Amino acid sequence: NAGVTQTPKFRVLKTGQSMTLLCAQDMNHEYMYWYRQDPGMGLRLIHYSVGEGTTAKGEVPDGYNVSRLKKQNFLLGLESAAPSQTSVYFCASSYFARGTYGYTFGSGTRLTVV
């Protein structure tokens, strides 16, 4: 089972450049999430989606946009990259948002903005 697949795994951007991170899941999960992980700060939620065609802001949404055109895909966009966006980005999915259902994470995208 593929689970959650993220592409690319690594990327270096120059300040001001744009890019899209791709996330695909094959578990028919309704909910999908984008997190960023920085040292000592755990995982912080950027945006999430509760179903195809829906998106919502998380804890740290500024500088990012998302789209969920298909149930299995969740895209994270950076329109004008900044050094503060250097981080490891994780996509996750789940059947339900809270309660006892755990998240399935991808293996991450390490982004460096110079």
Next chain:
Amino acid sequence: TQLLEQSPQFLSIQEGENLTVYCNSSSVFSSLQWYRQEPGEGPVLLVTVVTGGEVKKLKRLTFQFGDARKDSSLHITAAQPGDTGLYLCAGPPPDAGNMLTFGGGTRLMVKP
């Protein structure tokens, strides 16, 4: 300030030792989850605790949810190098949406 505070942040021990890591909050959580993350990979769910006072065991790992549902602990008996990783607790924030919030993590290194 994070809603879930984990301690210690770093822990380096020898193989065979026991250890406990903690996850604390001033808020009540309906449930808490523990994840382990290995270098270069995403977090993987270990366990979910939902009842105050609940204890769950997963081989050498013992998870406990506090009676007041404000804290949780993870105890590892006879740690092995394969236990090395980042341990994260997470839970749904009370009265603040439905998404999981994560603690800052405890980075564990078990030396052979």
